[in-house]
Amino acid sequence: MAKCDVCGRPATTQLTVRDGSQTRRITLCDQHHAEAVSEGAWRAPAG
Numbered sequence: 001m002a003k004c005d006v007c008g009r010p011a012t013t014q015l016t017v018r019d020g021s022q023t024r025r026i027t028l029c030d031q032h033h034a035e036a037v038s039e040g041a042w043r044a045p046a047g
């Protein structure tokens with residue numbers, strides 16, 4: 001199972017982010033996914 005990229009706990013969510021011309025896939029636990037979405041820290045697609 002994948003680990004959360006932030007805290008290392010078991011991840012429950014996968015997020016695809018664009019970094020310039022590259023696409024990165026990050027895995028996050030529930031908590032950090034919620035934070036990432038609310039803060040837009042990972043440049044999640046808007047709307």
Ligand SMILES: [Zn+2]
Binds near residue numbers: 005007028
């Ligand atoms: Zn986490």
